[in-house]
Amino acid sequence: MTEPSSADLAEVKAAASAPAREVTRQGMWGHGSGDTSGYGGIVRSFERFPRADRPYGSYFDEIVDRLHGLLPGMDLEHVVVAHDELTIFVPKADLLDVLTACRDDALLRFEVCVSVSGVHFPDMVGEELHAVYHLLSITHNRRLRLQVTCADADSHIPSSVSVYPMTDWHERETYDMFGIIFDGHPALTRILMPDDWDGFPQRKDYPLGGIPVEYKGAVVPPPDQRRSYS
Amino acid sequence: MNAYVPILGLMALAALFLGVSIFASVHIGPDRYNKAKYDTYECGIEPTPQPTGGGRFPVKYYITAMLFIVFDIEIVFLYPWAVAFNQLGVFAFFEMLMFVATVIIAYIYVVRRGGLTWE
């Protein structure tokens, strides 16, 4: 990974501010595919991580207020409440402070970071790679999800192994599968793929790698090249 | 004489079994050379190359092996006595005690000099 030049970083900063979360979808057929059923005319647009407004409900307000109190200068505005789960978007520079606060503060007390997993959104320019931290508070019997985004060009996120040692392998797997480099991780190497594997398999731009199944003249293409109705 | 016939029979049988199995495996088995077949087996992983002749290994293993052989042979000598000690009477018992005593002295020497401590 060559060090991204300062120009890329500046351009990434500019793109990050643009709200790239508006997604519009056209219907499957129509526009040039010869289908005249008009089904192609349906246009659906939704915002990917809609910001929730203030009274979040159940214990979510408590957590957000507590975090604001503990870390006043931090930009924790982007809060998503859906399916009675709380997700807070944390800028990657402040991740370690938020995690330490979540673990050490008596009112929050998230003792267990259950898992760290990556998600790749190629169309969200400037924040293509998301690392999702699921926290569990055993004392208060609560769950919280922290989401950290980083651009594809500068895919560095501070490693949380110093705060939650259990995320050691989870971060190695997220690196192995998505290429997110966790700075400060004790031994960031591949964990699932063979050590000399190139490319990060679970990114959306990595092909599924299936082979066409042939038998006596019939060829069935691999799953990602078959007709799909997404 | 007849007491020894079963023993001889047993030895002959053992020799026969030994001969047949070696002869069969050499001549009947299809031997196909394969470099990996002669590598050491490391649960499926290519073995780390060892220096020729097995390289130097810590002396503790050698010492432990030697001590084991000494005390193992001692037990072998006890077996015949243990099998028939009531026929052999009290004299054999004391004789065995003296034999065991001499080995105990060697054992105490080894323990005092730290032969059995691993570190």
Next chain:
Amino acid sequence: MGIEDKLPSGVLLTTVEGVIGWLRQASFWPATMGLACCAIEMMAFGAPRFDAGRWGQEVFRASPRQADLLIVSGRVSQKMAPVIRQVYDQMPNPKWVISMGACASSGGMFNNYAIVQGCDHIVPVDVYLPGCPPRPDMLIDAMFKLRKGDVAHYPIGPDRIAADEAAEQAALVAPSTLEMKGLMR
């Protein structure tokens, strides 16, 4: 090579071959190569209900040195492929391979980057066993087919050398499944 070369390649040889084939099939020991879900069915195959011990198979040899049958039970990942080849190589001849389950035979439902599409890319397979996972009694049936067919009549001495060459020629001549055209049947 041995006494068989001097003897006429007639009665004696077949009887010796028959006896040795019978001995081999009576103690046909599999190596534990348990990979995924099929490994659990392989353990059930060794457990009391489907008891493979009734035909001399109760001992799952841990080290390949003492095994004559390699049951590749489960999906073979790219990282595991060299290990399977190494274990196969370290098994003494004569050895046979059962590819147990759809994933071992053809990559099964995991047609992706991580799975070797069929363990015959790595080791020569004698019996392909369908099923996901195959029931233990299907594994017993596969083992019976292998025993009755190859193991019982495994040639020895000059016959074996002749049989090897014939097999090699047949393999070179046989069309690969890619070129087989025609109906799906």
Next chain:
Amino acid sequence: MTDESVGTVYVAQGGDWDEIVRAQADRGDETIVINMGPQHPSTHGVLRLILEMDGETVTSLRPGIGFLHTGIEKNMEYRTFSQGSTFVTRMDYVAPIFNEVAYCLAVEKLLDMKVPERADVLRVLFMELNRIASHLVAVGTGGMEIGALTMMTIGFREREMILDFFEAVCGTRMNHAYVRPGGVSIDLPDDGLPRLKGVIDWLHKHLWEYGAFCNENPIFKGRMKGVATLDLTQCMVYGASGPVLRAAGFPWDLRKAQPYCGYETYDFDVITWDTNDAYGRFRIRLAEMSESLKIVEQCYDRLEETTGQPVMVEDPKYAWPAQLTVGADGQGNSNEHIKHIMGESMEALIHHFKTVTEGFRVPAGQAYAAIESPKGELGCHVVSDGGTRPYRVHMRDPGFNHLQAAPAMCEGAMISDVVVAVASLDPVLGGVDR
């Protein structure tokens, strides 16, 4: 006695024994690196343990995993939501029902869908029977590895009974794909309840044998007591859950703490042990089997009361359309269902066709559902971006977390204790490597 040309040469005569040993110790090439590799009878699948040994004690241990990485999570991104349950069930192949329920709970959370009551009872029944089967495998193979072979034989004998019941209901012994988003795929067969009664009686008659064999067995206790200890602080550091955490005396069970599928209405208690070692985990697994049997009995009564109720959600857009029956040539759609969709209602045909080919559409968003699998907290994080196929699925397997604690348990112990430690963690490499 060092001679430059050759390197350190030890001359045995005259030098004192302690000097030799001390000089030997600091020579450094003391330890041997051994591979308890992927093909090993007691690593519970394809786990590679790189052991650095000094004589018989382990100085350092590094688990190497990934030998069974199947790329299931990526494959699921090219399949519809209801097909995902067929993929997920092959992850932790010793407890397949738990993967399916975790995945379906996450998808139902995304859809804000409520599953009918009988489907919840069937899910709990299957989960608890699968928990007994999984503990039987863990206890059986764990016992076999330290020489108690009968544990394996009687363990698999009971497990076959449970697998027979699974096969009678959902057609397969393992990899069932029985639990689907929206409910379960098929109701109990007509002789389902008598069969279940038979399994319950058989388990009542035989579950006590494991305790009788091993609880007070001196060899068993000698091999298990004080081995692979992980006290509460270490459990918290490694994020342990399930029997490993409960062996440290902490009664954390997601079925009680954050109930799902109606667990709050069943009465059972959480087993804890206070010796935080392999023996404690073994005792917890034994006791949990009888607790699960208690839940199975309560499920039996509820199934009797709710016979005839639907097992799949009402809304035809999301329900899995097939009404499966065992036809002449095996399982297939029942004739009434085919007559209904082909003959009577056009909407049913459209719903059937659309759900089976395209699958239902899940609104954009992400959800995380965690359940208590026999090994610990099994969580499923599903992200959807409004399409008919999951955008990203991540299964958090307890075995993955517990294997991180293996070095802490085994360093300084004997190599035979490494086997006991890995057996007490009960990792299943299909779930660990996904």
